Amino acid sequence: MDNWVWILLIVVALIAGVAIGFFAARQYMMKYLKDNPPINEQMLRMMMAQMGMTPSQKKINQMMAQMNKMGGK
Incomplete structure (x- = not known):
């Protein structure tokens, strides 16, 4: 060929x-x-409720921001 x-x-x-x-x-x-x-706010609320916590919206926002920062988003 x-x-x-x-x-x-x-x-x-x-x-x-x-x-x-x-x-x-x-x-x-x-x-x-x-x-x-991926974890969203609703899943985060449910996980914290299972641990016996009642998170405020401020705490949820802080945790989501930290997770996004660690995830490289």
């Missing part, structure tokens, strides 16, 4: 690999976020 055929096969395989990798990573992240949703 000629060299251009090999080059074409390599380019097609590379494009296919990138596309398959993208969709596999996307599917994995969607499943991960479905199984492990």
